[in-house]
Amino acid sequence: GRHSVRISGVSTIDFRAGFSRKPTLDFKVTSSRPVQGIATYILLNTTGLSHPARADRLELVSITGGVIKILPVRYYPNTGKGSPLTGTIWNITEFVPPKEAFFLRVTGYDKDGFLFQRVSSVSFSSIVPDAPKVVMPPTTPGYYLQRGTISCQVDSLLPFTLRFTREGKSLGVDQLFRESAIALWELAQVTLKDEGFYECIAISSAGTGRARTFLDVSGRTIP
Template sequence: MGRRLLLVALALSAALCAGQDADEDIPEGASTLAFVFDVTGSMYDDLVQVIEGASKILETSLSRPKRPLYNFALVPFHDPEIGPVTITTDPKKFQYELRELYVQGGGDCPEMSIGAIKIALEISLPGSFIYVFTDARSKDFKLTHEVLQLIQQKQSQVVFVLTGDCDDRTHIGYKVYEEIASTSSGQVFHLDKKQVNEVLKWVEEAVQSSKVHLLSTDHFSQVSNTWQLPFDPSLKEVTVALSGPAPDIEIKNPQGKVVGPKDGLTELLHIPNSAKVVNIKEPQPGMWSVKTSSEGRHSVRISGLSTIDFRAGFSRKPTLDFKMTSSRPVQGEVIKTLPIRYYPERLPYNLWNITEFIPPNQAFFLRVTGYDRNGFLFQRVSSVSFSSIVPNAPRVLMPATTLGYYLQRGSVVCHVESLIPFTLRFSRDGRRLGEDQLFSESDSASWEIDQVTLKDEDYYECIAISTAGTGRARTFLDVSEPPPAITVGG
């Protein structure tokens, strides 16, 4: 399989939103706050707390000098329905629709949650905050692949606030929640019904602009880990979030001292059996140590507020146009550390290319490490994990009928769509016509006939063969007299 080129865009002075056509009315970096809410009868206590918490979230967000939220989405769901969906720029209407939700029914535990998340992603702006409130696993988990693709396209975060799981965390209907959270750098919080408001207090702080990611990791058993992370001067605050049983977080400054409340450490959330989130503002530049531990399956997310961030796009050939890149690479086999090529004279100045590499088969994060203008080390991780596109067999397109005119030049045209190299062949009655042609990507080809006669009238087949499979199509060459030529005398 051919190599693939990864294009990395990195902005050192401001967070970059390259590759998106910003609407003039939508501020750069604006996001959507989306609540995906289970409206079955057992969610009444959750709803009461969410209504109260939403009011505080909006009040805090709207009071900030730089408002991160442009609009608000509400996607209620239960089995078998999703909706009605609300998307509005008016925070009062959002709160009104939230208060108007009516919880009812129940009995069948799995719910249509994944379809509701899919709708929330579709209607939200890129880089949005999506919170899912439910006490049931998903019933429509077959939609997960589509949701993961949307997350990679939109670069949005999905956080689950679960007050139940149908008592089976081994079921695929629950495991897809973990997969969605992992891909989006979100988390899964397990709470009692009375603890929802505690998470919403943390959401008040989490919904901010200029949010960057420093570390995202998931663990499937009890373990203690220590990470060394560079905090550069642009980081105005850093948040460490751990979701899992018996969570514990210890942070040491560059001098090796454990930081506590007296040193500016704030505890945003602490639920002993489920989660812990701490925050430190204006951290001293240098190498910090973060130690986390949990007594079971858990996830760790470390984020910050900074003007330094990056976005990545994948291209099968070199390009300086971010819009020509894809949010997902074509599947490969290996991954490695790659140097960035810097061209001082290049415009746009904040666009770099890295050398070719073959993407891995499993999901992966990208990490960018470098130095700022003052020599401080910085590190950023992509906001979502990337999964490779598994190439399909070539898609071959031909018209059902191709017109050929007697004794005139004729052409049988074939178009092939393929992510990987393929061999193209024309045939008639099972006999190969001419030589096989090799193409590196999607392209068109034609079989030319110098002078069309009635003997040429027949079915023609176009066959494209790649390592992913074979695609074919056929057309009927319909030979007729040429249309009359009309000449107007002078």
């Protein structure tokens, strides 16, 4: 008759991964999920590997088992050889996360040259970014004949273009930002004609966000 054979074993080899929009060696600044549509770096920490064991490649695997993407694994410089207990940091070539959920599979060779594979216990799904969130105070104080500043805070997971406007007309040139930022519109010398509403507009591939503030000029001389 037909028989099945099950082979099991025990190994200390394991890994964890963190996602970041910038190269980093610090897991504290990584996220458990990547952001859809932008270049992403993976910080990979392997444990249970003794020199000369190494990780060779990282695969993104679909939930049906198909390979979505293969990424080479490079030993991160300036981190030493690590140890089986503390782990070793590896650098993964940047990639753009897929829209579908995926598992991570690490393939490498142990200290005796035998091939090993480890698959993440959970699948990863990308964060779908929203339009930029723009915040300005309802009122901004301005002081007559003094320097003035209009502040605009933008929270965005995607790169965005920022524009200041007044009465529908653009002020200065558009500014480009790769991530969340605080932008300023400077007034060299505030006068009565500067009083009024100012708008801040942030545009990304996910949409447009806007906010406005009223510049309230005080300290002016009344004839």
